Amino acid sequence: MIQVFAFYLFAAIVVASASMVILARNPVHSVLWLILAFFNAAGLMVLLSAEFIAMLLIIVYVGAVAVLFLFVVMMLDIDFAELRAGFVSYFPLGGTIALILLVELVLGVGAWNAGALNLSTRAAPTPEHVPNIEAIGQLLYTRYIFLFEMAGLILLVAMIGAIVLTHRARGGVRSQDISKQNRRRPQDATRNINQPSGQGVEL
Amino acid sequence: MIGLAHYLVVSAILFVLGVLGIFINRKNVIIILMAIELILLSVNINLVAFSSFLGDLVGQVFSMFVLTVAAGEAAIGLAILVIYFRARGTIAVDDVNRMKG
Numbered sequence: 001m002i003q004v005f006a007f008y009l010f011a012a013i014v015v016a017s018a019s020m021v022i023l024a025r026n027p028v029h030s031v032l033w034l035i036l037a038f039f040n041a042a043g044l045m046v047l048l049s050a051e052f053i054a055m056l057l058i059i060v061y062v063g064a065v066a067v068l069f070l071f072v073v074m075m076l077d078i079d080f081a082e083l084r085a086g087f088v089s090y091f092p093l094g095g096t097i098a099l100i101l102l103v104e105l106v107l108g109v110g111a112w113n114a115g116a117l118n119l120s121t122r123a124a125p126t127p128e129h130v131p132n133i134e135a136i137g138q139l140l141y142t143r144y145i146f147l148f149e150m151a152g153l154i155l156l157v158a159m160i161g162a163i164v165l166t167h168r169a170r171g172g173v174r175s176q177d178i179s180k181q182n183r184r185r186p187q188d189a190t191r192n193i194n195q196p197s198g199q200g201v202e203l
Numbered sequence: 204m205i206g207l208a209h210y211l212v213v214s215a216i217l218f219v220l221g222v223l224g225i226f227i228n229r230k231n232v233i234i235i236l237m238a239i240e241l242i243l244l245s246v247n248i249n250l251v252a253f254s255s256f257l258g259d260l261v262g263q264v265f266s267m268f269v270l271t272v273a274a275g276e277a278a279i280g281l282a283i284l285v286i287y288f289r290a291r292g293t294i295a296v297d298d299v300n301r302m303k304g
Contacts, residue, residue: 007205011213018217018241022224027233034237037217041244044210048255053263053270057247060270065240065277072281073233076288094226098219105215109208122259132263139260140267147264151271158275162282 007047014040027073035066052133210252217245230295232287236280243273 017037024030038061045054124143127135140148195201224238247266254262288294 004205007209011209014213015216015220018220021237021241022220022228022234027231030234030237034240037241038244041248044213044248045251047205048210048251050251050255050263050266053247053251053266056267056270060274061240061244065274068277068281069233069237072285075285076233076294078231078233078294090227090229094223097226098223101222102215102219105218106212109211109215122257123261124259124264126254126258126260135260136263136267140264144264147268151268154275155271158278162278165279165282166285 003047007044010040010043010047013037014044027078028070031066031069031073034069035062038062038066050132052136207252207256210248214245214249214252217248218242221245232280232284232294232296236277236284239280240273240277243269 014037017033017040020033021030021037024033038057042054042057045051045057124139127138130138193201218241221238221240221242224241225235228234228238247269250262250266250269254260254266284294287296
């Protein structure tokens with residue numbers, strides 16, 4: 001009973017925050033609505049007893065991706081009014097296409113649900129009485145180890161790409177030049193002299 | 204009771220909202236990137252729902268990889284946006300075809 005209530009609560013909030021993401025005027029508000037949508041999607045996944053993916057969603061999506069969005073939105077100086085210019089003119093056509101797409105998807109789900117397709121074999125049957133994260137671990141590091149390594153490689157390439165794209169050499173930075181310091185001669189050095197007043201300095 | 208179809212309908216609504224977001228926010232690249240994240244979230248919910256109802260763990264493993272690729276793509280997309288903003292001073296991408304040629 002409480003599962004039904006929890007499902008409808010999470011589903012309603014995730015749909016509402018997703019609509020607010022695309023309709024909010026301020027991009028910072030959009031990111032915050034996106035974070036709320038991610039949290040509720042994680043709640044839905046906990047209801048599906050996939051708690052590892054749910055926690056991964058919160059840690060990776062909210063903790064990294066949404067925070068990255070927030071940084072970029074706060075860093076860029078965005079002119080809101082100009083960006084909302086095309087909103088009204090594109091909304092009817094976009095809304096129509098979205099509605100058609102939604103009707104098609106729901107019809108597809110209904111047709112499938114009426115008993116069309118039945119999978120006979122499972123690629124990786126869920127083991128009983130094993131916690132979700134342990135089961136995924138047993139699968140990920142044995143049968144899907146290659147994909148796991150490729151995912152790590154993808155992340156490495158993305159990181160290198162982001163750094164290479166945005167790195168710029170800043171001028172006017174006073175860094176240490178060791179060979180210049182080694183080339184210094186004693187007669188070029190500056191000395192502190194305690195000079196009595198009224199007399200000349202020997203250079 | 205809550206069946207698979209409920210989760211699929213929620214995922215479909217999120218997908219459609221993502222597509223609509225790309226459609227109506229033509230000029231604002233950040234909202235487009237966030238709409239793409241919504242689309243990937245809907246795909247994740249879809250995969251995990253099927254994995255749970257069919258008793259197959261492959262859906263959750265694949266969902267992890269979708270998450271990985273989504274994070275990488277968001278990082279690169281935002282990096283491109285940052286250097287575009289550095290060069291132009293605005294993020295209106297209507298005139299991005301001026302880079303052509």
